[in-house]
Amino acid sequence: MKLNNILKLRIFLFSLLGLIILFLIYQAVVPFGKITYKGNACGNSFFISKLKPTDRTSGECQNIITGDPVYFNLNTQRTFDSAKVTVNYKTSDQNSIIELGVLADAQKHYLLKPLENKILDNLNWSTLSENGIYLLQKKQKYEDVSKFLDNIKEIPRDKIATYYYNLPNANEIPNYGNYLASSKAFPSDSIPALRGAYQFYTYLERGNLDFIFKFKKLDNDKNEAGSIDVYYKNNLIKQGDISANSPIELTMENQPTGFYKIAVNTSDNIITEKIKSTQRIISFINKVQLAKTPEPGLITMTTDSSEIFIRTVNPDSLQKIKIGNKILNITETYKQFSQITNSAPADIKLAKDGVEIAGDGLFSFSAEALYNPSYKKINKNANLENVDYIITKYAPNNSTDLWKTKTVEFDLKNSFRYEGAYGFIISIPGLLADDEIDDFIELGNIEIKLKGRTLFEKVLSFKF
Amino acid sequence: MTQIIYLITREIFYVLLVALIVFIAMEMLKPNMVQAYFSLNFVLILWLASGMVLLVSRKL
Numbered sequence: 001m002k003l004n005n006i007l008k009l010r011i012f013l014f015s016l017l018g019l020i021i022l023f024l025i026y027q028a029v030v031p032f033g034k035i036t037y038k039g040n041a042c043g044n045s046f047f048i049s050k051l052k053p054t055d056r057t058s059g060e061c062q063n064i065i066t067g068d069p070v071y072f073n074l075n076t077q078r079t080f081d082s083a084k085v086t087v088n089y090k091t092s093d094q095n096s097i098i099e100l101g102v103l104a105d106a107q108k109h110y111l112l113k114p115l116e117n118k119i120l121d122n123l124n125w126s127t128l129s130e131n132g133i134y135l136l137q138k139k140q141k142y143e144d145v146s147k148f149l150d151n152i153k154e155i156p157r158d159k160i161a162t163y164y165y166n167l168p169n170a171n172e173i174p175n176y177g178n179y180l181a182s183s184k185a186f187p188s189d190s191i192p193a194l195r196g197a198y199q200f201y202t203y204l205e206r207g208n209l210d211f212i213f214k215f216k217k218l219d220n221d222k223n224e225a226g227s228i229d230v231y232y233k234n235n236l237i238k239q240g241d242i243s244a245n246s247p248i249e250l251t252m253e254n255q256p257t258g259f260y261k262i263a264v265n266t267s268d269n270i271i272t273e274k275i276k277s278t279q280r281i282i283s284f285i286n287k288v289q290l291a292k293t294p295e296p297g298l299i300t301m302t303t304d305s306s307e308i309f310i311r312t313v314n315p316d317s318l319q320k321i322k323i324g325n326k327i328l329n330i331t332e333t334y335k336q337f338s339q340i341t342n343s344a345p346a347d348i349k350l351a352k353d354g355v356e357i358a359g360d361g362l363f364s365f366s367a368e369a370l371y372n373p374s375y376k377k378i379n380k381n382a383n384l385e386n387v388d389y390i391i392t393k394y395a396p397n398n399s400t401d402l403w404k405t406k407t408v409e410f411d412l413k414n415s416f417r418y419e420g421a422y423g424f425i426i427s428i429p430g431l432l433a434d435d436e437i438d439d440f441i442e443l444g445n446i447e448i449k450l451k452g453r454t455l456f457e458k459v460l461s462f463k464f
Numbered sequence: 465m466t467q468i469i470y471l472i473t474r475e476i477f478y479v480l481l482v483a484l485i486v487f488i489a490m491e492m493l494k495p496n497m498v499q500a501y502f503s504l505n506f507v508l509i510l511w512l513a514s515g516m517v518l519l520v521s522r523k524l
Binding site: 006009010013014016017020021024025027028046047075077420 | 471472475476478479482483486490494495496497498499500501
């Protein structure tokens with residue numbers, strides 16, 4: 001072999017290596033800020049992981065979802081600003097709602113978006129759309145969405161339901177003076193010890209917002225705390241640190257009338273032993289964790305949730321719980337039990353604490369403390385008998401195709417990226433892996449189109 | 465023929481050695497930059513195999 005030929009071979013091999021290296025650098029840097037990752041449930045993609053946990057999936061490729069929820073990760077080499085997720089799937093037609101979400105924060109909150117809602121798809125109501133907002137009317141009264149929004153204050157609140165559309169919360173409670181006269185003593189006295197993070201609404205009619213929180217650490221060796229955030233009309237107006245050593249006083253004088261949201265952000269290592277307040281409305285949003293105490297006594301709660309989910313990790317907390325007129329038997333630890341409420345609001349009576357109670361509405365520890373300032377939201381148990389209008393960002397689609405392809409867009413700037421991965425969730429409310437019903441969602445291909453800053457924009461914004 | 469195999473294998477051995485060093489450096493710089501597409505074990509096995517072929521063909 002001539003020296004010339006050896007040189008040609010060497011140049012060829014090193015050029016090939018150079019091209020591979022350039023390709024790898026290009027894929028990692030994504031200089032133009034756009035890249036598409038495709039995954040197949042049966043494939044072995046590094047970028048789109050397989051569905052987890054496997055006890056909620058079945059099939060050869062673990063791509064048949066039999067339990068809610070399931071998760072997958074998108075591993076990326078760099079950060080992006082937005083993601084367009086296209087999912088190809090087939091359903092057994094027994095579950096009305098399918099949602100896709102992205103991990104929003106370290107507390108494992110997910111920002112969900114609708115993929116399919118059969119309740120809206122199958123409604124034979126008149127539908128209007130304007131700028132991606134859909135208005136469904138039982139009897140057509142408004143000619144366009146903006147006219148409906150302009151006249152919304154004239155429509156009784158219980159006649160309107162929302163689905164992935166935020167209408168402003170109620171600003172005030174009508175006849176609050178009468179309400180105060182009829183309500184009993186301070187509802188905060190009946191709040192038992194709570195574990196971990198929670199959020200609640202409180203109402204103030206001009207005056208002082210006053211709360212005293214008393215916290216305790218379960219494990220003193222862990223150096224964990226957290227914060228208390230106060231929101232008014234979705235704006236953060238005050239933030240305080242949590243300390244387990246002394247009571248935290250949250251006082252805000254001369255505050256305007258309206259609903260305030262107070263969020264206690266902390267880990268499960270922190271127990272709120274006591275909440276003291278003169279406020280009459282204290283309505284916990286979606287979830288409360290009752291801490292395990294030596295002598296809990298009977299706990300009575302009120303909720304406007306249409307379905308209640310209860311779970312415990314304490315063998316001592318296994319019990320029969322009365323929800324409305326029905327009994328829910330909690331027979332196993334680490335298993336979620338659910339019960340549909342017959343009427344809203346419904347009472348929940350527990351003999352033991354140490355359980356986590358969740359639902360799609362609000363919870364309070366006395367009937368007088370419950371007031372929901374939000375509009376009714378559509379969920380899988382939605383009763384639309386009294387509803388005349390539904391406003392949503394979901395496009396109703398009555399497709400009869402066996403395999404459906406839907407696209408959802410997420411803002412990744414406000415999402416949580418952990419160890420180079422964005423977390424995604426597929427939620428199918430009511431899909432249980434261990435029930436007798438043969439319902440499922442079979443996942444085909446997933447395509448994720450990512451968009452972010454270009455290399456040029458990154459260089460321009462670089463600061464020394 | 466043996467000489468040709470020897471010369472070709474030698475070139476492959478060198479390029480795989482450089483590839484392995486560069487890929488390891490890239491992985492150290494940004495994890496999963498290479499492994500997202502192929503395993504470094506695969507490159508290592510190829511390099512070792514080419515080294516063995518090189519040794520055998522050199523003796524012949």
